[in-house]
Amino acid sequence: MYNLTGLELKNPTILAAGVLGTTGASLCRVAREGGAGAVVTKSIGPAPKTGHSNPSMIKLDCGFLNAMGLPNPSYPGFLQELEFAKNNSAVPVIASIFGGAPSEFAEVAEGLLPAKPDALELNVSCPHAEGYGAAVGSNPCLVEAVTAAVKDVVNVPVWVKLTPNVADITCIGNAAESGGADAVVAINTVKGMAIDIESGYPVLGNRSGGLSGKAVKPVAVKCVYDLYTALEIPVIGVGGVSSWEDAVELMMAGAAAVQVGSAVYDRVDIFSEIGAGIEAFLERKGYSDIQKIIGLSHEMV
Amino acid sequence: MLPLNVTITQITEESPLVRTFFFDHRFEDMDPGQFVMVWVRGVDEVPMGLSRNNSITVQKVGEATSKLFELKEGDSFGLRGPFGKGFTLPSRGEKVLLIAGGVGAAPLSPYAEAASAAGAEVHTILGARSAGDLLFEWRFEALGDIYASTDDGSKGVKGFVTDVLKGLDVAAYDRIAVCGPEIMMASVFRLLEERKVLEKAEFSLHRYFKCGIGVCGACCIDLSGLRVCKDGPVFSGIQLLGSELGKYSRDASGRRIKI
Numbered sequence: 390m391y392n393l394t395g396l397e398l399k400n401p402t403i404l405a406a407g408v409l410g411t412t413g414a415s416l417c418r419v420a421r422e423g424g425a426g427a428v429v430t431k432s433i434g435p436a437p438k439t440g441h442s443n444p445s446m447i448k449l450d451c452g453f454l455n456a457m458g459l460p461n462p463s464y465p466g467f468l469q470e471l472e473f474a475k476n477n478s479a480v481p482v483i484a485s486i487f488g489g490a491p492s493e494f495a496e497v498a499e500g501l502l503p504a505k506p507d508a509l510e511l512n513v514s515c516p517h518a519e520g521y522g523a524a525v526g527s528n529p530c531l532v533e534a535v536t537a538a539v540k541d542v543v544n545v546p547v548w549v550k551l552t553p554n555v556a557d558i559t560c561i562g563n564a565a566e567s568g569g570a571d572a573v574v575a576i577n578t579v580k581g582m583a584i585d586i587e588s589g590y591p592v593l594g595n596r597s598g599g600l601s602g603k604a605v606k607p608v609a610v611k612c613v614y615d616l617y618t619a620l621e622i623p624v625i626g627v628g629g630v631s632s633w634e635d636a637v638e639l640m641m642a643g644a645a646a647v648q649v650g651s652a653v654y655d656r657v658d659i660f661s662e663i664g665a666g667i668e669a670f671l672e673r674k675g676y677s678d679i680q681k682i683i684g685l686s687h688e689m690v
Numbered sequence: 691m692l693p694l695n696v697t698i699t700q701i702t703e704e705s706p707l708v709r710t711f712f713f714d715h716r717f718e719d720m721d722p723g724q725f726v727m728v729w730v731r732g733v734d735e736v737p738m739g740l741s742r743n744n745s746i747t748v749q750k751v752g753e754a755t756s757k758l759f760e761l762k763e764g765d766s767f768g769l770r771g772p773f774g775k776g777f778t779l780p781s782r783g784e785k786v787l788l789i790a791g792g793v794g795a796a797p798l799s800p801y802a803e804a805a806s807a808a809g810a811e812v813h814t815i816l817g818a819r820s821a822g823d824l825l826f827e828w829r830f831e832a833l834g835d836i837y838a839s840t841d842d843g844s845k846g847v848k849g850f851v852t853d854v855l856k857g858l859d860v861a862a863y864d865r866i867a868v869c870g871p872e873i874m875m876a877s878v879f880r881l882l883e884e885r886k887v888l889e890k891a892e893f894s895l896h897r898y899f900k901c902g903i904g905v906c907g908a909c910c911i912d913l914s915g916l917r918v919c920k921d922g923p924v925f926s927g928i929q930l931l932g933s934e935l936g937k938y939s940r941d942a943s944g945r946r947i948k949i
Contacts (some may be wrong), residue, residue: 390812409917412940440943442733444735445735447770470944486826585731588731590732653904
């Protein structure tokens with residue numbers, strides 16, 4: 390077992406927010422069949438949202454572009470899904486939440502507490518939802534206030550998911566830490582866009598969106614590397630992980646655990662595969678435990 | 691994949707609210723039952739079953755399909771796919787029963803033709819509101835026995851496909867493929883469950899799709915958590931035991947809506 394901000398994980402892989410997390414049954418499937426050490430829900434907000442019009446996600450040669458637009462049934466509508474996941478997944482369930490202001494974050498956090506989420510992940514990093522996500526997460530004062538507001542009303546660990554679409558991610562990471570965050574999660578998607586040259590139309594319904602998958606892994610490695618140096622609290626790495634090698638790389642940059650999102654496109658049981666790959670790697674290299682590789686690259690040069 | 695740009699080569703009016711759009715691309719390796727994401731630029735992108743490897747058959751139901759109905763031959767739209775899991779092809783000599791309701795006949799028609807070409811005997815129960823709505827009747831008729839049912843009794847049995855099904859010996863069939871409105875599919879499901887032939891049956895589900903490629907999770911069904919866009923849209927009867935089929939689906943926000 391592996392401890393992350395007080396949660397017990399069977400392996401250091403976690404389902405990322407916004408992926409296969411709309412229903413409790415889906416979260417359970419990722420935990421049971423997929424082998425994830427923990428699962429994060431779809432981001433839940435104060436009111437029902439249908440999200441952006443389609444196309445909302447497209448596969449590119451280098452990764453994926455998405456502009457879902459935070460579709461969610463609102464916290465009252467999600468309680469039964471969260472309860473189902475908690476009762477049937479056998480792994481920690483982290484609720485991802487969003488809002489437009491500290492008070493809204495606190496309202497959603499409190500509203501989900503009856504379903505007993507094991508932790509909360511604050512989405513201050515979605516790059517394509519006006520007034521939410523990165524609109525909040527680009528402002529360090531607001532990030533600190535949002536984090537503090539949620540910490541005030543819950544007794545579970547609070548993780549803050551950061552956007553790479555800022556001049557200095559460590560400044561935002563520091564704000565989250567000052568607000569009392571138990572961990573930061575880096576990175577959310579990188580702003581991107583695709584245009585259909587036959588018609589001239591932007592492909593995504595929202596015109597632009599966020600890039601995930603292979604293309605963003607080097608961005609994630611750099612952000613995690615910098616955050617590891619700047620912060621005392623754990624950094625959870627996410628961005629372009631689709632193999633155990635990617636996971637190990639993020640861990641050597643400083644990630645205490647790794648989230649996987651887009652790679653479920655290839656296979657749902659990617660989590661088991663990555664977990665087993667990390668174990669085999671540790672054994673082959675003679676590392677007594679996983680802690681030995683977390684932040685290792687910082688000691689090399 | 692970025693959406694493929696296709697041009698409409700022909701539009702066929704199947705009934706006042708159903709049209710077939712032929713386009714200038716053939717999905718040669720499509721499995722019958724697979725779907726494409728149809729991008730009506732500037733409006734929306736919606737899933738549609740392929741009614742041939744170069745056509746979609748569309749019922750006018752919402753904003754995107756209404757906009758599609760405004761398009762003429764020579765106009766273009768975007769297509770991604772084919773996606774998802776189609777129907778299982780029968781072996782030579784097998785007997786296949788198709789149960790189609792309304793526009794559900796669209797994905798079953800290429801399956802009927804592929805099954806027949808594979809050497810299977812194909813029978814069809816085709817249901818609709820009235821005689822003029824019996825979609826692709828001529829395509830199914832050309833392959834084998836066909837039993838019609840209409841709500842108003844204007845053709846075949848007055849009633850539902852299940853009224854025809856009750857009178858058939860389902861045990862005589864090796865495979866049963868079902869597609870239609872969910873209430874119809876749920877009735878068929880219950881009947882096949884009673885007759886203990888669910889393991890022979892496959893159902894094509896429709897749910898609200900966002901990404902269409904198995905990542906976002908908007909279309910996952912209870913209690914299995916399977917994705918309709920990637921693990922389906924065609925599921926075996928066994929996979930659907932104890933599922934939400936006929937009970938509820940989810941809207942774009944993820945809220946449950948009663949069927």
